[in-house]
Amino acid sequence: MSDLNTQRRQFLKTSLGAAAVAIAPGMLLFDTAHGKAEAGSSKVRWGMLIDTAQCKDGCNDCVTACNKENGLSGGTAATDSQWIRKIELKDIRSGRELSLPMMCQHCEEPPCVDVCPTAASFKRADGIVLVDRHRCIGCRYCMMACPYKARSFVHEPLQDQKPDVPRGKGTVESCTLCVHRLDKGQQNTACAEACKNKAILFGNLNDENSEIAQKIRSVASVQVRADLQLNPGIRYQGL
Amino acid sequence: MKLLASLLLCLFVSVAWAAEGDTPKLDIGKGGQCVRDPQWMRKNHMHLLMHQRDETVRKGNRIEQDGLKNCVECHASLSDNSVIARDDSFCVGCHRYAAVKIDCFECHASKRRTALVMKDGK
Ligand code: SF4
Ligand code: SF4
Numbered sequence: 001m002s003d004l005n006t007q008r009r010q011f012l013k014t015s016l017g018a019a020a021v022a023i024a025p026g027m028l029l030f031d032t033a034h035g036k037a038e039a040g041s042s043k044v045r046w047g048m049l050i051d052t053a054q055c056k057d058g059c060n061d062c063v064t065a066c067n068k069e070n071g072l073s074g075g076t077a078a079t080d081s082q083w084i085r086k087i088e089l090k091d092i093r094s095g096r097e098l099s100l101p102m103m104c105q106h107c108e109e110p111p112c113v114d115v116c117p118t119a120a121s122f123k124r125a126d127g128i129v130l131v132d133r134h135r136c137i138g139c140r141y142c143m144m145a146c147p148y149k150a151r152s153f154v155h156e157p158l159q160d161q162k163p164d165v166p167r168g169k170g171t172v173e174s175c176t177l178c179v180h181r182l183d184k185g186q187q188n189t190a191c192a193e194a195c196k197n198k199a200i201l202f203g204n205l206n207d208e209n210s211e212i213a214q215k216i217r218s219v220a221s222v223q224v225r226a227d228l229q230l231n232p233g234i235r236y237q238g239l
Numbered sequence: 240m241k242l243l244a245s246l247l248l249c250l251f252v253s254v255a256w257a258a259e260g261d262t263p264k265l266d267i268g269k270g271g272q273c274v275r276d277p278q279w280m281r282k283n284h285m286h287l288l289m290h291q292r293d294e295t296v297r298k299g300n301r302i303e304q305d306g307l308k309n310c311v312e313c314h315a316s317l318s319d320n321s322v323i324a325r326d327d328s329f330c331v332g333c334h335r336y337a338a339v340k341i342d343c344f345e346c347h348a349s350k351r352r353t354a355l356v357m358k359d360g361k
């Protein structure tokens with residue numbers, strides 16, 4: 001759907017271009033040099049394995065690192081953006097307590113993408129689910145549809161955004177798996193890098209030699225709300 | 240006849256000069272060699288940016304050279320590092336003149352953040 005739309009725009013542009021060339025040759029120079037850089041490739045599926053046993057109660061390092069990396073305020077009011085948050089779980093019967101980070105789960109079958117009326121929510125070839133803020137109309141359907149409450153709406157005008165992380169009022173946003181880092185060839189997210197307890201392991205799930213794929217083969221891990229069959233890219237160990 | 244010609248010439252020159260005086264005087268920042276011919280850029284930078292934004296956001300192709308970040312890098316003012324802060328700032332100056340509203344910088348950073356900033360203090 002999303003690709004179709006860009007193609008349609010391209011088609012309109014080029015057919016317009018053809019007409020313009022006929023009228024005034026030399027007037028229309030765009031659409032010439034399109035350099036091709038490394039694209040998000042479907043050979044990759046980015047994901048995380050979060051070891052809940054390593055994640056310490058009260059530690060907030062991943063959240064702080066995410067806020068810093070992406071230029072979020074760090075506020076936790078209902079109207080503040082939170083791309084990752086620490087949640088506390090308690091099994092009422094056994095009294096077992098857990099603390100773990102929760103963020104966009106980068107579903108393989110993302111309901112946010114299904115419901116988005118403008119194709120602003122989309123999944124990249126490498127499994128990262130993003131909002132294209134050029135198209136987002138702020139309807140917030142995706143926030144309703146997300147079972148993980150992963151998305152935030154920007155309520156106020158923003159200043160001084162990070163050059164790599166554009167954000168703006170009236171649009172929805174959520175964890176991008178530090179897509180700006182990955183596209184530059186870096187192989188780790190800010191949160192995984194910041195966790196001194198090594199509770200977050202980030203990597204390519206499709207590469208069977210990657211650390212994350214090997215670990216997922218050897219330890220028991222679960223997907224949150226696996227019953228929904230969304231196949232999230234984020235997995236939890238010891239949940 | 241010669242008189243007429245020179246009169247006409249004067250007229251043309253003054254008209255051209257007036258037009259020149261009318262166009263915005265922009266703070267081009269660091270400037271230097273642009274990514275395409277400047278005349279072409281004046282007319283077509285929006286197409287370049289539009290193409291780049293889809294490539295970047297949807298496909299992950301970050302062609303740094305053609306991105307908005309690169310525009311800001313060269314064209315942010317050397318005094319305040321911004322492309323929109325003042326009336327003669329690079330983006331705003333021309334867009335006001337042409338009466339074309341830009342909303343890029345409601346989301347995108349309008350300031351240069353590299354070593355140049357550090358040097359100028361702030
Ligand atoms: S976790 Fe929510 S926002 Fe992220 S892909 Fe799944 S449905 Fe979409
Ligand atoms: S808020 Fe934006 S991304 Fe979410 S469903 Fe509406 S248009 Fe799509």
